[in-house]
Amino acid sequence: MKRIIxxxxxxxxxxxxxxxxxxxKLGYAFxxxxxxxxxxxxxxxxxxxxxxxxxxxTGSLLxxxxxxxxxxxQVFGGHMLPLQDQLYVVQSDIIKDIAEKENCVIVGxxxxxxxxxxxxxxxxxxxxxxxxxxxxxxKDYGFDQDGxxxxxxxxxxxxxxxxxxxxxxxxxxxxxxxxxxNSSTCGLDGCVDILYTIVKELE
Amino acid sequence: MKRIIxxxxxxxxxxxxxxxxxxxKLGYAFxxxxxxxxxxxxxxxxxxxxxxxxxxxTGSLLxxxxxxxxxxxQVFGGHMLPLQDQLYVVQSDIIKDIAEKENCVIVGxxxxxxxxxxxxxxxxxxxxxxxxxxxxxxKDYGFDQDGxxxxxxxxxxxxxxxxxxxxxxxxxxxxxxxxxxNSSTCGLDGCVDILYTIVKELE
Numbered sequence: 001m002k003r004i005i006x007x008x009x010x011x012x013x014x015x016x017x018x019x020x021x022x023x024x025k026l027g028y029a030f031x032x033x034x035x036x037x038x039x040x041x042x043x044x045x046x047x048x049x050x051x052x053x054x055x056x057x058t059g060s061l062l063x064x065x066x067x068x069x070x071x072x073x074q075v076f077g078g079h080m081l082p083l084q085d086q087l088y089v090v091q092s093d094i095i096k097d098i099a100e101k102e103n104c105v106i107v108g109x110x111x112x113x114x115x116x117x118x119x120x121x122x123x124x125x126x127x128x129x130x131x132x133x134x135x136x137x138x139k140d141y142g143f144d145q146d147g148x149x150x151x152x153x154x155x156x157x158x159x160x161x162x163x164x165x166x167x168x169x170x171x172x173x174x175x176x177x178x179x180x181x182n183s184s185t186c187g188l189d190g191c192v193d194i195l196y197t198i199v200k201e202l203e
Numbered sequence: 204m205k206r207i208i209x210x211x212x213x214x215x216x217x218x219x220x221x222x223x224x225x226x227x228k229l230g231y232a233f234x235x236x237x238x239x240x241x242x243x244x245x246x247x248x249x250x251x252x253x254x255x256x257x258x259x260x261t262g263s264l265l266x267x268x269x270x271x272x273x274x275x276x277q278v279f280g281g282h283m284l285p286l287q288d289q290l291y292v293v294q295s296d297i298i299k300d301i302a303e304k305e306n307c308v309i310v311g312x313x314x315x316x317x318x319x320x321x322x323x324x325x326x327x328x329x330x331x332x333x334x335x336x337x338x339x340x341x342k343d344y345g346f347d348q349d350g351x352x353x354x355x356x357x358x359x360x361x362x363x364x365x366x367x368x369x370x371x372x373x374x375x376x377x378x379x380x381x382x383x384x385n386s387s388t389c390g391l392d393g394c395v396d397i398l399y400t401i402v403k404e405l406e
Binding site (some may be wrong): 026125127172173174175177178179180181182185188190193194197199201202 | 256325328330340375376377378380382384386388389393396397400401404405
């Protein structure tokens, strides 16, 4: 049976690494940067814009509306859509297309919501203890030690805002996922093993 | 290493059954009715009162305060405490005592919060799709088919109110648990297997 795994994650939780290792172990395709590349190709939008705006709403809603109005220009299905909304539409279509075609692991980008009606999708959320997230953010992602806690909160808040804006649902809410894991409890490899076991169990 | 597993659960999710089967599989003690018996013995409170009031706050807060004032009578540590608060104190002490002594699975009763500082505790939350919860509630717990959805929501709301009242935290929130599982995805036995694997992994 075909299987799609979506991984949503707190910033610094190691969720992306878990997704990559899980895809390797299962022999599934892995979509993270690969998704950005494809969205860039099909939308003509810059990779940096997709990376930043495809998962986050930063600043106030008014700021975002204003920015979108300034940059809006493309005609989309006969209508003018703000750039960020165009991005969401293209991204959703590509995620649906990928899900139709192959076994895969998709990280972030509201994929859990976009694919929530599919019976072959397993939706995962990874979180972690603050201490571990801070350590990982500094060591692996190059965050400044100074203010790392605040930076992590801001990033997760931007993800939650983006998710709520496009789905009208709550990012990270237990009931939206088949399984949530604290990676501080089991370790990244432990999480990979647990998710691998579940996928095999479901077969 | 000693291990305590707390299981919080939506009504009708099968969380209690998962807890019982997991305890059997691991050879751990299982605390559910057994906890009520012990609380009854140590507090002198009626089992029915413990069963109902040990996890739920039903009705309005004012109603509860009024009931508590009416029934309050015992002197507790030199102070007069409403009955429901006395129950919470006794229950917490017993849960801490059990956790100190043996490998065990404890269902409900804010055990996750009461034991949240322990490194040997694994905190689990079980939820399920509404359709499955409704079926289980009617078939296994004798709920009336008529109004079962409303009854389930009321029960979970009472659990959430009780949890918030005593812990000032949010019942069912992803970040409060090491793992949350949708029992509709994996089945009750599947959940038992997954949790068993995790416990073994942690050893």
